[in-house]
Amino acid sequence: MLAAPLHKFSPLASGRLKSMSMRTRQIHLVRRPDAVAMPTDFKVVEVTLPEVAPGQVLVQNLWMSVDPYMRRSMSPDATDLEPWPLNKAIDGPSIGRVTASRNPGFREGDLVESMSGWQEHFVSDADVFVPYLSSSDSLAKRTAAGATPQDYVGLLGVAALTAYRGMVSLSHAHAGDTVVISSGAGTVGSIACQIGKVQELRVVASAGSEEKVRWLKDVARVDYAFNYKTTPFANALREACPKGIDLVLENASPEHLCACLPFMNELKQLLIAGFVATYSGDGKVRLIDNFEFVLDRFLTIQSYRFMDSLGVYDEFVRNMIGWRLDGKMTLPIVKYEGLERAPEALCALFTSGRLGKSLVHLAN
Numbered sequence: 371m372l373a374a375p376l377h378k379f380s381p382l383a384s385g386r387l388k389s390m391s392m393r394t395r396q397i398h399l400v401r402r403p404d405a406v407a408m409p410t411d412f413k414v415v416e417v418t419l420p421e422v423a424p425g426q427v428l429v430q431n432l433w434m435s436v437d438p439y440m441r442r443s444m445s446p447d448a449t450d451l452e453p454w455p456l457n458k459a460i461d462g463p464s465i466g467r468v469t470a471s472r473n474p475g476f477r478e479g480d481l482v483e484s485m486s487g488w489q490e491h492f493v494s495d496a497d498v499f500v501p502y503l504s505s506s507d508s509l510a511k512r513t514a515a516g517a518t519p520q521d522y523v524g525l526l527g528v529a530a531l532t533a534y535r536g537m538v539s540l541s542h543a544h545a546g547d548t549v550v551i552s553s554g555a556g557t558v559g560s561i562a563c564q565i566g567k568v569q570e571l572r573v574v575a576s577a578g579s580e581e582k583v584r585w586l587k588d589v590a591r592v593d594y595a596f597n598y599k600t601t602p603f604a605n606a607l608r609e610a611c612p613k614g615i616d617l618v619l620e621n622a623s624p625e626h627l628c629a630c631l632p633f634m635n636e637l638k639q640l641l642i643a644g645f646v647a648t649y650s651g652d653g654k655v656r657l658i659d660n661f662e663f664v665l666d667r668f669l670t671i672q673s674y675r676f677m678d679s680l681g682v683y684d685e686f687v688r689n690m691i692g693w694r695l696d697g698k699m700t701l702p703i704v705k706y707e708g709l710e711r712a713p714e715a716l717c718a719l720f721t722s723g724r725l726g727k728s729l730v731h732l733a734n
Contacts, residue, residue, distance in 0.1 A: 603629035
């Protein structure tokens with residue numbers, strides 16, 4: 371429930387709800403960074419919410435996610451998603467509770483997912499939620515058995531669905547095949563590694579620290595993990611993939627993708643979930659080495675969108691929760707407490723090297 375000083379609803383004799391004026395906090399982007407994003411690029415702003423009109427609901431956010439793609443949203447020339455506006459509310463994945471409703475489709479207490487992160491409360495028109503395609507205040511009820519609220523922006527969030535789409539919906543790999551996954555200890559990579567083990571693939575993963583390499587070996591149980599900062603790509607792949615590579619799930623960089631090409635077996639796939647290394651620059655890929663192997667070995671390179679797998683969302687949720695119950699899936703969480711720490715949480719994705727999915731806890 372909302373804290374009394376913030377908001378109070380009182381039922382009227384007509385059965386309608388009337389809201390008193392309510393103040394809440396949002397994070398606004400106030401400066402577009404030239405390179406590395408800084409917490410000072412953002413500002414905490416207190417705003418007054420409109421009254422809840424017929425058909426609308428009031429939502430209190432509980433958790434929000436920060437993800438590497440958001441660095442691109444800070445740039446004015448972002449192409450795959452609309453750039454974040456300056457000095458206005460910005461969007462991102464969140465999970466919240468309905469605290470008041472004037473919409474017959476929602477009741478107080480409903481758990482709802484939206485793209486209205488970066489704020490503590492918001493008023494929603496309650497349109498149907500389609501991540502990154504519908505309006506940011508659109509809502510979807512979340513009721514999966516065995517799921518906690520934070521799961522919907524973590525284990526069941528968009529990064530996990532990105533891994534699932536690549537490894538389950540798009541992959542042509544079979545048991546015994548070798549998959550190479552870059553940024554293997556990142557959110558997409560760690561989920562992909564564990565799905566690969568469920569599928570009985572030989573999983574090879576790269577990471578940027580010895581702590582992450584240990585996690586990949588000891589927890590994700592990959593077959594081979596290496597620190598790309600201390601071991602050249604080609605040397606590691608030559609040792610790790612004696613029978614060649616059948617699938618690449620690329621999260622990190624063009625350099626990692628290109629290093630895999632000479633080791634690819636014929637007629638195999640390279641799936642690109644993202645190039646995180648390019649996000650703090652202009653996002654352009656200026657050099658592709660070893661491209662002749664794409665032609666000589668008839669390889670398929672494909673980038674993809676997670677939202678194209680929304681049709682299998684229920685299957686994804688069942689499998690992820692089931693694998694967790696079976697001890698085959700886990701996701702370490704880096705928790706930041708309070709909305710004011712959201713900018714720090716986002717910027718740390720590119721500088722701290724911490725292990726785990728970064729989430730911001732907003733309310734119980």
